[in-house]
Amino acid sequence: DAGVIQSPRHEVTEMGQEVTLRCKPISGHNSLFWYRQTMMRGLELLIYFNNNVPIDDSGMPEDRFSAKMPNASFSTLKIQPSEPRDSAVYFCASIGANTGELFFGEGSRLTVL
Amino acid sequence: RKEVEQDPGPFNVPEGATVAFNCTYSNSASQSFFWYRQDCRKEPKLLMSVYSSGNEDGRFTAQLNRASQYISLLIRDSKLSDSATYLCVGSNSGYALNFGKGTSLLVTP
Numbered sequence: 001d002a003g004v005i006q007s008p009r010h011e012v013t014e015m016g017q018e019v020t021l022r023c024k025p026i027s028g029h030n031s032l033f034w035y036r037q038t039m040m041r042g043l044e045l046l047i048y049f050n051n052n053v054p055i056d057d058s059g060m061p062e063d064r065f066s067a068k069m070p071n072a073s074f075s076t077l078k079i080q081p082s083e084p085r086d087s088a089v090y091f092c093a094s095i096g097a098n099t100g101e102l103f104f105g106e107g108s109r110l111t112v113l
Numbered sequence: 114r115k116e117v118e119q120d121p122g123p124f125n126v127p128e129g130a131t132v133a134f135n136c137t138y139s140n141s142a143s144q145s146f147f148w149y150r151q152d153c154r155k156e157p158k159l160l161m162s163v164y165s166s167g168n169e170d171g172r173f174t175a176q177l178n179r180a181s182q183y184i185s186l187l188i189r190d191s192k193l194s195d196s197a198t199y200l201c202v203g204s205n206s207g208y209a210l211n212f213g214k215g216t217s218l219l220v221t222p
Binding site for chain 2: 041
């Protein structure tokens with residue numbers, strides 16, 4: 001079975017550019033999470049969706065960040081405009097209704113110059 | 114302040130040693146707890162869930178102390194392959210999974 005799929009795996013961009021990260025959760029999982037990981041702050045929950053509806057976006061750092069889940073098999077995290085402090089690994093994860101296990105994608109490593 | 118706090122380590126132990134990690138949580142409403150393992154430059158993966166009664170999986174034992182609000186992980190007979198970062202996780206709604214920053218373990222020959 002395919003796991004959580006994220007793209008791109010690596011992105012290097014310049015400050016001010018728009019960045020779009022993509023995620024396909026595991027089929028049948030009804031909750032999807034976006035995390036950001038840095039050495040300084042560890043894993044931070046940015047936003048999560050349940051049945052495609054955003055439930056808690058209190059972790060989204062500022063208005064430059066937005067996330068959407070138009071359907072059960074796709075989500076995007078957008079940063080516009082990007083800044084060097086946004087450099088991090090962004091993980092998408094999904095969870096099924098009947099399990100406690102969170103499955104992570106391999107992450108998108110973002111570098112903003 | 115993060116809801117889940119861990120000693121970042123690193124813990125350097127020889128092969129065969131027993132090592133224990135503790136993790137404290139601040140939200141008394143937290144209901145579920147887990148330990149995840151993260152290898153260098155990889156994604157976190159579930160190691161084990163933590164139950165109030167304690168649970169064991171081979172060389173790994175996890176304990177939850179609700180009165181003191183801490184979770185522990187004990188690794189016996191440590192192997193070189195146990196070298197990783199161990200993340201403590203608390204959940205207070207079934208969905209809001211709060212990760213600690215992780216404890217780094219290095220097992221040496």
